[in-house]
Amino acid sequence: MAAVSMATLLRKDLRPLRIPAFRLYWTGQAASSFGDGMVPVVTAFAVIGQGGGAVELGGVLAVGLLCRLVTTLVGGVLADRVARLRLMAVADAMRFTVQFALGVLLATGHGSALVLAVGNALYGIGAGFFGPASKGLMPTLVGKDLIQQGVALQALTRSTCMIVGPAVAGMLVPLAGAQTVYMIDAATFAVNIVVLLRLPGGAARGDGGQSFRADLVQGWSEIVRRRWVSANLVVHALWNFGMAVFFVLGPVLTDKRFGGSAAWGMVSAGMAVGSFTGGLLALRWQPRRPLVAGNLVLIVSGLPLLALWSGWATPWLALAAAVADCCVVLLNTLWEATLQRVIPDQLLSRVASYDFLLTMMSMPLAYAVIGPVTGAVGTDGTLLGGAVLVTVPCLWVCLLPSVRRITGPDTETEPPATGPRADLAEAA
Known part of the structure; x- marks a missing residue:
């Protein structure tokens, strides 16, 4: 009886996954979150592999965070003006390009701490556009009554990926090189782009449209x-x-x-x-x-x-x-x-x-x-x-x-x- 009761409760908690649009969106986010979980490890080893130390790694990480912070307000205004799914797809296309390019540059011996810093800055800009748009999406996917379960499922998926992703990256870097991990991360963004473009775009559009300053205010x-x-x-x-x-x-x-x-x-x-x-x-x-x-x-x-x-x-x-x-x-x-x-x-x-x-x-x-x-x-x-x-x-x-x-x-x-x-x- 206890097992049946627990299974019933679990099915109730997983109700958002019965909604086709959310299930598709969650699949793409799971792939992308797995790639995100690998990023801190591969960034650290890529900088170290180019002869950098704590100072260089700190600079690479700082510039990525600062670029994301600076961009996030612009991303918020845009996400309330245009189709959010399309904006998210463009942001992930940017991050796909950055990670793929870093993989190619490292594989061909053209990587450096400066190149990684520029890549991390562009990656941060993409995240700054993606984040606000994704926050405005959940009510249109699951409705107001299931928002907490939808948010919790995303959090649970991210937590799982932050356990698995670093472990996989830690094994792959010495075996196949940082460039391979960057390529895998790029592939996860490609998966999410396909998913975002398959979702109904009309279900996620803000209605901003004043001047940029007026929208911010x-x-x-x-x-x-x-x-x-x-x-x-x-x-x-x-x-x-x-x-x-x-x-x-x-x-x-x-x-x-x-x-x-x-x-x-x-x-x-x-x-x-x-x-x-x-x-x-x-x-x-x-x-x-x-x-x-x-x-x-x-x-x-x-x-x-x-x-x-x-x-x-x-x-x-x-x-x-x-x-x-x-x-x-x-x-x-x-x-x-x-x-x-x-x-x-x-x-x-x-x-x-x-x-x-x-x-x-x-x-x-x-x-x-x-x-x-x-x-x-x-x-x-x-x-x-x-x-x-x-x-x-x-x-x-x-x-x-x-x-x-x-x-x-x-x-x-x-x-x-x-x-x-x-x-x-x-x-x-």
Whole structure:
């Protein structure tokens, strides 16, 4: 009976896969996510293979992220003006071309750290166009009632691919070279392009069309007038800033205390398992107040910082990291599903682009200042400061009435705010 009940529940959770359009879209995204999972590994080994070190690798990664951040607002405006599926196909065609070209250049001995940096920059630009358009697509594929299951299925697929992709890339690079992995990644984009072009294009079109500046202002106004959105963006930006402490000091401290990279590898594996678990839980967990529940859960993600501060052994640190990533996936799923249910479809891509830009831009800033801050206040002080940024704002945002009033599908009972500081006034 228990097995039958579990199978019934699982079929209910997988309802989006019964929808042909979503099933086709999910197939393409699974292929693309597998390729995305290989990118960090192949980029690192490609830079090292060209004689680069930490400085060169950091520069290649930074330029890709910065180009994505800069492009994402343009991508948000375009995605609310044109057919989103076509924009996504063009963005993936760009990334296909970049990865294929890098594979050819490395195979013919013309690769260099500069070439890889330019390629990563163009790759980031393609991602900046693709991301906002994809965020505005889900309501048209599955309807408002199944958005959370659709988002959770995507998160679960990405988590799985972030486990499998790096492992496959790690095996292929020494056997067949980085150029082969770049070619495989290009092929995954080709698969997704075919899928996107087969989906009905009329089902995913925004209706922007004013001047570029007016469209940007309209998207920003949508965020400002909704106090629950603006407050959460501030909190999640602070969370990213605080969690960057873990990603900078974590490898250094585990290497120093436990004598090698294997310890950090165990922690990274724990994070991947936690993400996968979070995706499974997100399929079923539908709290009445999703943003309150999600942010309360996110408080637990400060555990790895406290574990580093306390000097926990590697297995316990890996467990703490697994729990934290599980909580992050739960929050992200609830947050994305809420945005896609409540924000009007014609504005969704612009709101998603501001969401990505404002929350992610804190991480490069954090990476730049963590070193000097650690030198000034010490490792323990930096870890505790990061833990405060990760936990306290998440608790604060749960106290806001506008956040507590978001209670489920198609529900937004807050009155419109009238100014950019309304969220602060509400907290007072």
